[in-house]
Amino acid sequence: MKRLIFAVAMMGLCVLVPTARAERTNVIVMLVDDWGWRDAGCFGSDLYETPNIDRLAARGMKFTNGYAACTVCSPTRATMMTGMYPGRTHVTDWIPGHVKPKDDMQVPDWTQRLELKHTTLAEAMRAGGYHTAHVGKWHLTPRSYDSAELEPYYPQNQGFEINIAGNQWGAPGSYYYPYRRGKQTGIKSRTVNFPADIPEGRYLTDMLADHALRIIKQWGDEPFFMYWATYAVHTPLQGRADLVKEYKPKIKPGMQHNNADYAAMVTAVDEALGRLVDTLEAQGIADRTVIILTGDNGGLQGRSTDNSPLRAGKGSAYEGGVRVPTVIFWPGVTPPGSVCDEPVITTDYYPTVLEITGVTGNAQHNASVDGHSLVPLLKNPDAQFDRDAIYWHYPHYHPGGASPYAAIRARDWRLVEFYEDNHVELYNLADDIGEKHNLAKSNPAKAKQLTDKLHAWQKTVGAQFATKKSQ
DSSP states (O other), X not given: OHHHHHHHHHHHHHOOOOSOOTTSOEEEEEEETTOOTTOSGGGTOSSOOOHHHHHHHHHSXXXXXXXXXXXXXXXXXXXXXXXXXXXXXXXXXXXXXXXXXXXXXXXXXXXXXXXXTSOOHXXXXXXXXXXXXXXXXXXXXXXXXXXXXXXXGSGGGTTOSEEESOSSOSSOSOSBTTOOXXXXXXXXXXXXXXSSOOXXXXXXHHHHHHHHHHHHHHHTTSOEEEEEEOOTTSSSOOOOHHHHHHHGGGOOTTOSOOOHHHHHHHHHHHHHHHHHHHHHHXXXXXXXXXXXXEESSOOOBTTTBOOTTSOOOTTSSSHHHHBOOEEEEOTTTSOTTEEEOSXXXXXXXXXXXXXXXXXXXXXXXXXXXXXXXXXXXXXOTTSXXXXXXXXXXXXXXXXXXXXSEXXXXXXXXXXXXXXXXXXEEEEETTTOTTOOOOOTXXXXXXXXXXXXXXXXXXXXXXXXXXXXXXX
């Protein structure tokens, strides 16, 4: 597999697309794994030091209501590539998901891969004259130990000229080279593959940065789209040793965030972002490169981080499972230090990237894209935004607390419908960001309005449902 990815990478570096390249805008989407809403200095952490993320927010726009398309990773990643809600793609759980005999409901026959019928964002960008690179976590293939079943769904067959470290695994076996779990070898070892020899013990986040920056330097002035999906800050919790040592004496009693390993992992991601910005500036292309920084789902509550004041975390039906830090920097366009309170979600990045770059994409695919371009908001955070609601659909179980549910956010209102017992919960996030006061009984009219709207949306996208096992 290493030889395959190396060959794909080298072929990608040699591709020449004839256009007037120098004026075109580059785009880098940096997706951080399991990144909680408060897990950066500019989002209120009392421990995690993120000077580069903070600097990006000071130069660009911070979104206080940024959302992932799902409470777990694979669905959000499929949404990033398609612009479609998980309810529409039917990639509705992390691959391969949790199945327990004692669960009350039977999960649907959902799609455990990113189907090749979709025009991915990478395919659209490549057809539009852009170089394309995937760096990091993919996790959109079938769960299989047969390379022949996996390779058609790897990034290099989904529009990316270059694939660095993207395979079927959702987490590394270790954050230190050779990045495998224990003494296992081969496809079962959770090895993260790189197309080059690596120094023993090289930290994974740093190695991903090494390759991302090498690609940018080799492309020079040619326009590119890079999807950099960090494995961090997903478990295993292994901070870089020097950063863990720095953090341990900084942790004091009563602090919200108090895990030195996790803090070190966050800071390693921040350092990678800093190296990225430095490289763009050294290459003379920083002024025409957009950076989108966001997360795939909420933070892993308790074990890794604390999402307070949000309720719960990854794998739950509540805000802590889906609200994520989001920062976008578009040089010369985003007002420096601006803050946008409009709810935005993963579906939006596909049309946003197309509009920023002027790439048209595939008309048939675009007709099914659920997202809205954020360009009006990037120019003016207070602009009128023509959307009345965003949605989630998760017909599964998760150890983070979720049972089959769906949810809608319409302005300040958020309604969650649980399918085991068919009850709904209604919250006004403007007054109750922690979702402590269920208003469904005291405001039945609003609950019915949002439930009806949610059901209509589910019908529109063709959502699949869990069913009672007795049926």
